[in-house]
Amino acid sequence: MSDIEPDETRLALDPAVRYDARSRLRSIRGHVDGVLRMLERDDVYCVDALKQIKAVNGALAKTGDMILRCHLKHHVVTAHQRGDDDAIVAELMDILKYR
Numbered sequence: 001m002s003d004i005e006p007d008e009t010r011l012a013l014d015p016a017v018r019y020d021a022r023s024r025l026r027s028i029r030g031h032v033d034g035v036l037r038m039l040e041r042d043d044v045y046c047v048d049a050l051k052q053i054k055a056v057n058g059a060l061a062k063t064g065d066m067i068l069r070c071h072l073k074h075h076v077v078t079a080h081q082r083g084d085d086d087a088i089v090a091e092l093m094d095i096l097k098y099r
Helices: 013-041 046-076 087-096
Strands: none
Touching: 013 046, 046 087
């Protein structure tokens, strides 16, 4: 949970972006299930498995980028107006250490 939660103006992910991200993640989950099935076979070639894992990584990165873009557009650029710019910067520094 975020440290930034003004009472009536709680910052939340844009509904359209949330819907798109959920759809993408469901697709990614299906892809991961496919990779798991692939790895259950005795004849799987390592490069084929690595390609599929790379595709999953790319799809996750695109989903994360989409959510980050939304956050920057809707919350970061308005942080100074709300008076929570220090908290927003701290949040971004925290999440960027995982990228």
